[in-house]
Amino acid sequence: MIDLPPYPPLDPSNYYLIVVGTGVSESVSAAAASSSGSSVLHLDPNPFYGSHFASLSLPDLTSFLHSNSVSPHPPPPSSPPILPSNSHELISVDLVHRSLYSSVEISSFDSEILEEHSRRFNVDLCGPRVVFCADESINLMLKSGANNYVEFKSIDASFVGDSSGELRNVPDSRAAIFKSKSLTLLEKNLLMKFFKLVQSQLAESDDTTTTTVKISEEDMESPFVDFLAKMRLPPNIKSIILYAIAMLDYDQDNMETCRHLLKTKEGIDRLALYIKSMGRFSNALGALIYPIYGQGELPQAFCRRAAVKGCIYVLRMPITALLLDKETGDYKGVRLASGQEIFSQKLILDPCINVGLESLSSLTDQQNETLRVLVPKAMINKEKIARGICVIRGSVKSDISNALIVYPPKSLFPEQLTAIRVLQLGSGVAVCPADMHVLYFSILCENDDQGIKALLSAMSNLIRLPVPESDSSVENDTCEAKPLLLWRALYVQELVKGEFGGTISSMPSADGSLNYKETVESAVKLYEQIMGSEELFKEEETSLENTTEENEGGVEIEEN
Amino acid sequence: MHGRKRNAASKPEEDAASAAEALELRLLQSQFMSNHHQKIYTKEAIQLSAKLQEINPEAYTAWNYRKLAVEYNLDSADPSLVNSILDKELEVVENALKRNLKSYGAWYHRKWVLSKGQCSSLDKELQLLNKYQKLDDEIKKNLVLRNFHLWNYRRFVVELTKTSEQDELQHTTDMINDNFSNYSAWHNRSVLLSSLVAKKADGFMPKETIRREFDYVHNAIFTEEDDQSGWFYYLWLLDQTVKMETPLRASPWPSDGSNIILSGPGCFNGSSSKFTTYCSESGSFPLILYFDQAVSGVSSSTVTIDSELKSNEDLVWEPVPEKNSQVSCVWVARLKFDRTEPVKVKVSLGKSRGIVSSTGCNLITPYEFVFTVHIDDTVGESQEGIISWTDGFDSWDAQSSKDLNSLITLDQLEVDTGFEWRKQAIKIEIEQFRKLPDSKFGKLNLAKLLMAEETMISDDDAVKGVHYKEILQLYNDLMALDSWHDQYYKDEHSVALLRKVTSSTESLTRHLFRNRNMNSIVCLRLNNLTLSRIAALEKLLFVQMLDLSHNELHSAEGLEAMQLLCCLNLSHNRIKSFSALHSLRHLKQLRVLDVSHNHIGCKHPVDTTRYLCSSSFSNSGETGRKVPSKYRDTYLVLRDLMKLKQFDIRGNDLIAGEEFSSFVRQVVPTLVWLDGNKLAS
DSSP states (O other): OOOOOOOOOOSOOEEEEEEEOOSHHHHHHHHHHHHTTOOEEEEOSSSSSOGGGOEEOHHHHHHHHHHTBOOSSOOOOOSOSEEEOSSTTEEEEEEEEOOOEEEEEEEESOHHHHHHTGGGOOEESSOSOOEETTOHHHHHHHHHTGGGGOOEEEOOEEEEEOTTOOEEEOOOSHHHHHHOSSSOHHHHHHHHHHHHHHHHHHHHHHOSSOOOOSSOHHHHHSBHHHHHHHTTOOHHHHHIIIIIISOOOBOTTOTTTOSOOOBHHHHHHHHHHHHHHHHHSTTOSSSEEEETTOTTHHHHHHHHHHHHTTOEEEOSOOEEEEEEETTTOOEEEEEETTSOEEEEEEEEEOTTEEEOHHHHTTSOHHHHHHTGGGSOOOOSSOOEEEEEEEEEESOSSTTOOSEEEEEOTTSSSTTOOBOEEEEEEOGGGTSSOTTEEEEEEEEEESSHHHHHHHHHHHHHHHOBOOOOHHHHHHHHHHHTTSOEEEEEEEEEEEOOOOEEETTEEEOOOOOSSSSSHHHHHHHHHHHHHHHTSOOTTTTOOOOOOOOOSOOTTEEOOOOO | OTTOOOOOOOOHHHHHHHHHHHHHHHHHHHHHHHHHHTTOOOHHHHHHHHHHHHHOTTOHHHHHHHHHHHHHHHHHSOGGGHHHHHHHHHHHHHHHHHHOTTOHHHHHHHHHHHHTTOGGGHHHHHHHHHHHHTOSOHHHHHHHHTOHHHHHHHHHHHHHHTOOHHHHHHHHHHHHHHOTTOHHHHHHHHHHHHHHHHTTOTTOOHHHHHHHHHHHHHHHHHHOTTOHHHHHHHHHHHHHHHOOSSOOOEEEESOTTOEEEEEOTTGGGSSOOOTTEEEOSSSEEEEEEEEEEEEEOOSTTTEEEEESOSSOTTOOOEEESOSSOSOEEEEEEEEEOOOSSOEEEEEEESSSSOOEETTSOBOOSOEEEEEEEEEEOOOOOOOOSOOOSSSOEEEOOGGGHHHHHHHHOOOOOOOOTTHHHHHHHHHHHHHHHTTOTTOHHHHHHHHHHHHHHHHHSOTTOTTTTTTHHHHHHHHHHHHHHOGGGHHHHHHHHHHHHHHHHTTSHHHHHTTEEEEGGGTTEEEEEOOSSOOOSOOOGGGOTTOSEEEOOSSOOSOOTTGGGOTTOOEEEOOSSOOOOGGGGGGGGGOTTOOEEEOOSSOTTOOOSSOHHHHHSOOGGGGGGGOOSOOOGGGHHHHHHHTTOTTOOEEEOTTSSSOOOHHHHHHHHHHOTTOOEETTEEOOO
């Protein structure tokens, strides 16, 4: 790395809030705080915006994953963890970096071509991820005005896959049911009736005057999978609804392995989100949209919004220590890598920032209490997410560029406990060169091996691995139709929950879901706790000029 | 207008703005009119009219002015400039359409411009249309999808560009895949397919096409069973499936192979008790042809009679109900007989062309029937007693059924080549719709399909008639399910019921009786069956005494086909006026008529049935008699019933006082019994 010139000292050195890390949750908080008039300093140790939600070029992604993965050798112990601060009333507690990623394996099969196009990739760290049009994140963007900085495109289609390699369209709308070739007429009838039932249920919850409820209370509390069976929906439709529309992870038919058995009520809510998403923006094709130039655009949009409202941004600036009051143990500020000490009343931190266990022993109880949320906890019920990224030549489905594919539990192999989701994105959303596609894979798993194994199985279902010249003739007939793999990354990410701790709060890591619903909801909740239940982005006057210029297939999100 | 949002009430400042706009428009308009009158076609003047049109596309004079201007400029222009002038016009139209997509003037102008021969940009026209039809705005979309201007213009451009019908068919497929509630797209599809099938285009043979389309439209029907667009298309397809290559069927009286007995005057008291007796008083008997569609061209040249009977070469065929009308389902000729020994009569039709249905179908297959006429010249005394509908009926004896067979069994269908696959297609459809048991449309369709299959089964097939029970049940369910269309289902139920009754000799005999008082005349009793409509007439041409009492009939429509009818009971029905009985005036043989206990004379604000019958005013000129206007309808029905002896009109809303009875006696001099009382002669 090139040595960067030393930073000039920051001025002022006193803020209401310091936010470290530019992930979605952190950026939402920074934007919300600065728009409410608070002074905010937003820092990121990386040279780019987005932290774990960033979109990066292939080399940057590679180096980020490697530097953030669990390394076999722990870093050499640095200077003593607790030092007196420059000021005598304060003590400083050193921070340690926690690695979220493990089992990182990156392989390139055609480095020459990738080298040539290396800067034309915008690859997501937290993929596969899309935005539902009726998602809370969209509401927040509209409310904050962040929508001015990002543009979306529709996901063209979604499919359900199985071990045969066949991809079947997800019949998620009236027109899709009509067109579907994989459903029988009777199945079309039952499915449409079910959708109508859900819609009438939604209409009624909006309208409080009517008291007639279509779905009984008892049914609402029963498992969703039982309710679907009660509606006479055959297994293949049940599986489409559960995994490709409600986007569930765990096998709802297997009580032993299912960690989260969905109630009908929640199921209806999930379908409601999907159905509302379908009709929200008239120029979106379906329920799902994706930001042009990658997911990294989303946190960046919030950051730009925050900057407009006076938030100060410093990238490539890690913090090395926290400053606590010697007497009371209260949080006072942070020490930057540049050595400067900055003070604030509140602090929001990226999930990677922890306090070293060894430093805790010498602290007082009050000091410990202040740092509570930064203490790494032994994970009970450890749940991880295995992610995979593939760059391919061609597309997994001809004529379709941006597509979502879901493999329901057990669809690929009998031991598959959770659903695998795959998102293919093309040059239309400016994430790769024209003739290529980027594929994202994810699956929830208990351990790395299990997750990686499932990812590889899904990959081989869709993609052809490059083979040495001599063997190619043999392979040609069987997998000719499958696109060729050029580059692949496999990694397993830990799922860390956010925690509110009074003055210091820790944000959650990228979660295992397909959208931002939970990420944003938890960020909002946390923000309200930190700031004292103040509403986010109260009455932003966003300029709502209708941009009439034609953008090819772009989805302009605007408030109607 | 559908799909458009109502504007909120205007605010004062908006009012002011719109007043200013109006002023501007008025100014523009007056400037334009002066240009128009002075025939100024300068660039500035034309621009002014374009501006006017952008604000108000409905200004038709402005469009005409532009046409004149274009012609003026085209005459003087360099040939190289022709395209640019016409392009400018297209642009103006496009701007006007932005204001109002349903502007007649704008669309017409566009057609006019294209007809000026600017073929280079025709491809652009289709692109423009596709753009309109893919508008992203939901409200505009609704406006466009079913916008007939757009569809008409599309057909116009398609014709000009010679776009293949296959391509247009694909376009309808795309539109339907996008939103299958697009009735216009389905309709256009039916038009295109009809044309492709008629042309016998490659891949569009009827059998494959209909199967393919059935499979396609099933998707719409099963996905959303309440959506009407798909159902309309489905009904069209069903119609195409059932439609025979020889669509015309004729049923005659006397029927093929029958023996009829003609007896002289006063036959009611005569000795003959044969079932096929016809009482003839004028030395002639009727020959009746009943077609399943209204036809024209029945004459002595299209129908030939081969018999020993003399003076029947130039038979006059008359259409019932209207003498003046050229089309009718029922045609009658009177055959004279002058012999005492049995005579064989052979009637052939279809040998020479000329019988054409109102829908344009020719009777192509030749068709003939033979019957024998016997004469029974025992002269009896004429019957003078009152005819009762309540007693004197003997049940049917099995021996007579043989004769009956020849009367109700119709000729076998000419099995055309497509018959088997059509039958098969209906069978598959029935299977499909049995899977949609809870849907209103599903039930209705199933009933229609079963009925279609029933008509396709030939009469001697053992399974004939098996579906009627199910059909009747379906219509009963529908009446309960959808009370809005109760009357329609009731009518269909009646049709099915009558078809069931006439489907076999066995079922018909249950309704046949002999009337002791009427010289054992055969009486068909269809009372207490909740009938609201009369059907299956082609099998009932032989009936002379008919009891339709205690039903729900609103009109006697259709009965005019039963030319032999002499006794008719319509009591206890729902007939509201004499105009609803209009068809009875064609039943010249009618002697006994009972219309008691109906609602005749009820002060109904609009007599809806009157519009269905031919106007009574057209006949008023020929009346030599002074008729009180309140009895005009009565007069029009009764005056033609020259043989009526017994008439019962008790229990109606009409007050049958002394005035009315004397009027009736005046109109019908032959009357002996009125409302059960013998009239003093």
